[in-house]
Amino acid sequence: MNQNTQIINSLPYAEPFLFVDELEEVTENGTSGTYTFRADADFYSGHFKDNPVTPGVILTECMAQIGVVCLGIFLMKDQENLSNYQVALSSTEVDFFLPVFPGEKVTVTSEKVYFRFQKLKCKVRMHNAEGKLICRGEISGMLRRHE
Amino acid sequence: METNKIIERLKTIVKPYVQNEQAFQDFGQDTDFIKDLEINSANLVDIVLDVEDEFDIAIDNDSMDNMMTVQDAVQIIKAKKQEA
Secondary structure, eight states: OOHHHHHHHHOSOOTTSOOOSEEEEEETTEEEEEEEOOTTOGGGGTTTTTSOOOOHHHHHHHHIIIIIIHHHHHHTTTSSOGGGEEEEEEEEEEEEOSOOOTTOEEEEEEEEEEEETTEEEEEEEEEOTTSOEEEEEEEEEEEEEOO | OOHHHHHHHHHHHHGGGOSOHHHHHTOSTTOBTTTTTOOOHHHHHHHHHHHHHHHTOOOOHHHHHTOOBHHHHHHHHHHHHHHO
16 A cells, blocks of 8 residues: 555545545645545535535535645654544644635645644645636644544 | 743744634643643644754654653754754
């Protein structure tokens, strides 16, 4: 199993809340990966009525999973057992430019701002299949030891 | 460096992250960042990074773990300044 598959398998998410299909690149400084929004996802029946558009919170979650959590797992790989830690989202500041419709494939890329005292802050961007910017922002998360 | 001057500079750094404004009015040596000012642990990291820049010091994990109050921060800053 290659490193990137191993990272995806270490993610603390499962269906229907896993928003990572593929990790293309992971380095000390950032990640890139893709996700295709399932056309039959439950939230499309209510967001919006008769007009399915992927909710911004879900786009943010997808950016956090690929851009921040996958990088965090990579950066912690030399540490003690990862299962001793819990991930917590600590802040998001995201601007949105284009809608994402059911079935669309997106690419997320992140760039580390800092990783200090178990806090990882990243600049994250999401592009669509045409390479156009969907959203971008800064997302931070903390790793906490289980009590 | 005088304690009062350090506290003044700390107060400026901490201000944007404070949740409890009432406690911030009484900002002093005994103020606890988490218990009194209700700052979350993620923002405490931002404060420590700002302190590093402001005072031109490096703060290690042990110092971070011991930085509960303003007084702790002042002592750490003074100690690191002396090392430098």
